Amino acid sequence: MDGAALLFQGDTPDAAELFARTDPYVLGGLVGTWEVRRWHTVVGAGAAHRP
Numbered sequence: 001m002d003g004a005a006l007l008f009q010g011d012t013p014d015a016a017e018l019f020a021r022t023d024p025y026v027l028g029g030l031v032g033t034w035e036v037r038r039w040h041t042v043v044g045a046g047a048a049h050r051p
Contacts, residue, residue: 006019007041
């Protein structure tokens with residue numbers, strides 16, 4: 001099984017979902033499934049939740 005993760009920054013999942021729905025690999029059938037999940041960065045300058 002192969003996989004990949006792309007991270008998008010935003011308040012809603014809309015941009016990530018639009019990207020996935022219109023991605024040439026998805027449209028061409030090369031990507032069989034995809035999902036958008038909320039991700040919380042916890043380390044670094046852009047961290048959503050700092051310890």
